[in-house]
């Protein structure tokens with residue numbers, strides 16, 4: 001048994017120490033907003049925030065989790081998240097949507113650490129999240145728009 005801190009709530013889970021967090025979220029807790037893509041740390045679809053840093057849930061075993069703050073797309077809140085969601089809608093970023101939970105989680109972690117990111121900062125932070133629909137230019141524009149909205 002382990003107690004996880006997920007989206008501001010203490011959650012009791014019973015999972016093998018080697019079990020990746022991704023499966024606990026999706027299968028045990030029914031939180032399917034975090035997506036499964038490759039399962040081997042390549043696609044970024046499973047990106048969550050761990051203590052406000054972007055993290056791959058498929059590469060995070062239960063044994064590594066203690067008191068860290070886990071945030072998933074279901075609990076993504078706060079000023080950065082609000083600005084990002086508004087920009088995402090305004091610029092119509094989403095295409096099929098499969099990667100978009102991860103895009104928002106990675107973007108939120110970026111803005112928390114770099115409130116006014118450059119294109120290079122954005123590319124570096126967002127590259128781990130693959131988008132097969134090629135929404136990269138709109139993702140980048142939306143992050144800039146959200147950063148600008150946060151400053152005004």
Ligand code: FES
Pocket residue numbers: 035036037038039040041042043044045046047056057058059
């Ligand atoms: S599912 Fe985790 S990186 Fe692809």
Ligand code: FES
Pocket residue numbers: 094095096097098099100130131132133134135
């Ligand atoms: S919006 Fe379709 S994979 Fe990114």
